Amino acid sequence: MSSAEFDYVIAGAGSAGCVVATRLVQAGHSVLLLEAGEKDDSLFHKIPATVVKVFQQKSWPYMTLPQAECNNRSMLIAQGKVLGGGSSVNGMIYIRGQRQDYDDWARDWGCDGWAYEDVLPFFRRCEANESLGDRYHGETGPVHIGENRYRHPLTQACIRACEQMGLPYTNDFNGASQQGTGFYQTNIKNGERQSTSQTYLKSLTGNPKLTVITHALVHKVCLDNSASKATGVQYSVKGGAVVEAKARKEVIVSAGAFGSPKILLLSGIGPSQHLKDKGIQPLHDLPVGKNFHDHQHMSINATTKDNISIYEEDKGFSAVKHMLQWLWTRSGLMTSNILEGGAFIATDGSDRPDVQFHFLPLLDNFDNTPGEKPEAEAHGVSIKVGHLRSKSRGEVRLLSSNPADLVEIDAQILSHPDDLKNQVRAVKTALTAMEQPALKRLIKRVIEPDNISINDDKALETFVRQNIKTVYHPGGTCKLGQNPQDSVVDLQLRVHGVPNLRVIDMSICPQVPSGNTNAVAMMIGERGADLILHPENFQRQPSTTRETLYV
Known part of the structure; x- marks a missing residue:
């Protein structure tokens, strides 16, 4: 098994993963960015109106299990499988959600430090807004946000x-x-789509600190012999030999609401009985895959x-x-x-x-x-x-221990x-x-x-x-929180009990914000990178009212 070593290894080059990779490289770190899909170099990725074509052709074909409350229908819930992830195949609508969404994260879900005023600077950091310049908007970020x-x-x-x-x-x-x-304002500039691949990642063209590998399927996170910390990942390219990439500092999982729990579960991190049922040795018992929900x-x-x-x-x-x-x-x-x-x-x-x-x-x-x-x-x-705010909760599970298999999605819609x-x-x-x-x-x-x-x-x-059908805004499967009994990552996006391992993408949302989610994923990427590079900046403001919702 061949291997290479980097400061950071990132599994998933989607809306959040490209952001994290860019900020880490800009800070002088070496990064390996792994993407299961191909490059986004087709002309159709640039043309906004071909959104249907690229979505249908460059996505993981996820389907839910038959839904009991929806006449036993199985539903398409595809997700981007290409460099840039969802930002390369989505409808390009720029929506952040509501102030109350993030205040609810802090007050009702126990996510101190993730209230609206905590995350607003990271939304501003993402955007270069062509027409809005008040306290809510950024003007110098990587992604052009403008008018149709x-x-x-x-x-x-x-x-x-x-x-x-x-x-x-x-x-x-x-x-x-x-x-x-x-x-809607959109991430379109001069008639072309502005994905995180074509904005954040493109700014690093030629930078020797960044290595991007496409067609790379991550098999699992590697843990040291005591299973106490993450040391790298195993992956294969186009079904070839397994390769191990070592991380000197951290492994970051940014594979989305389905890919991220899948990688953790394959690594022995998740509900113990489910892992045993799939022939995987349980190493850390966490509610990975729980709390799934969508718009x-x-x-x-x-x-x-x-x-x-x-x-x-x-x-x-x-x-x-x-x-x-x-x-x-x-x-x-x-x-x-x-x-x-x-x-x-x-x-x-x-x-x-x-x-x-x-x-x-x-x-x-x-x-x-x-x-x-x-x-x-x-x-x-x-x-x-x-x-906009579903109370139903489902679960994402492994179909098998084979990394090539898709996940099982028990969506529990309605x-x-x-x-x-x-x-x-x-x-x-x-x-x-x-x-x-x-x-x-x-x-x-x-x-x-x-x-x-x-x-x-x-x-x-x-x-x-x-x-009823999905809007393709899944989240929640690696939930943010303080308690390992009902969450997967802590308030700084570190996987509970596993040093040097974080999840940074939409899967961390305790409740998916009210609206389209690409802007949210970029914000989470910016916040995650900042937590890695400047942990001293993280401030927790304990809430006075708290209750557990939708459990």
Whole structure:
């Protein structure tokens, strides 16, 4: 078994892993960055409007187990498998969540030092915002955050409909308040996607301190003979011989909500009985894979009276025209992330948004479970709608001790009774938007849900159970916390009881923040790197109120 030695070895070059690698190398450390996917050098990774193509082709094909509360449906829950991870295949929407999300982490989940004011500087550190410069935004970070240059009329109609419902127009969902409707800011610059690979990592081109290996499947973290500390990782490239990489300082796992627990479990870190069942010697008993949760949504689809959507714009002469415009001028439809606008709405009687809209200028069914529904063959408009704070909790487990196998995802969607009520309320809110003048004059017929009254709760419950699907925002499986009985990493992202080993990605979230998660992953990467390089800066501010939620 060949081996090499580095200061840090990072398993996973996604939204967080690229950030951590960059900051460590900038500080003068040698880093080995391992990515199971390939390089993000395809033209389609640069073109925002080809998001569906790259997502379908460059992702891990994760599926949930059949979900008892969702008519026993198995659901697609794919995740990026390419350099840059999710940031190279996602919808490029820049959303951080709400102040209350992070204050809840500190107050309700025991994560002192992770309240909003604690994490805000790391959000600011990520971004170079082209139009917002108040205390909430950064101007000199690696990732360009800006305004959509292409704005489809159907997206504009959806925004006007939300205003007609009483929502304020906003150009900043990441400032003092998330409530409102408008166009999303995106990580797009000059008509091109700005992934963490093409921003953070690209800034290190030619730096001898960084070694990046793609097609590298991490098998496990290596522990010393006493199993007391991490010393490196074992991995293979394209199914070849096992290689061991040694870490002089730390091993960092940044493989996401599914990959990170998988690596820990294969290393003997996790629930002891589960490891024994898979033929793995338990070394550290921690709740790895527990607390899994995600955002879900339903697509509210309506056909339009006229042919005004982007249906079939990716075919024939239209496709050639749009591609040439992008190649020559970096303008036009191909610069759109398609999910151009949305809304955050408080529907539960409070002033805190609990429902999110994504607007699409076409009929949406691209992320349905394969074979579940036929392709849409008409012009239309969609509102993807979902409740933002699931109370249901599932688990991620190993299928076997073979590193090449995917994980088993027991998602437990809608298993908490509040979640179904909240999702029904979300659907009602979207149906209300469809009834507003700005949309009603354009709509021919609402086809999903079809012929269901907004007041028919039973029928809407049936619709939710049959149509709910992921928004691809999984988290929680290597939970942050102080107690090894109910968390995997401590407040500085160190794996409990295993020195020199950290997890730095979305898997640490006790509750996934309210909205799209790429910005959150980058923040966690920035915070994680700072905890490694400047542990003296970490401040804990004990909370006065605390309770355990959703257990």
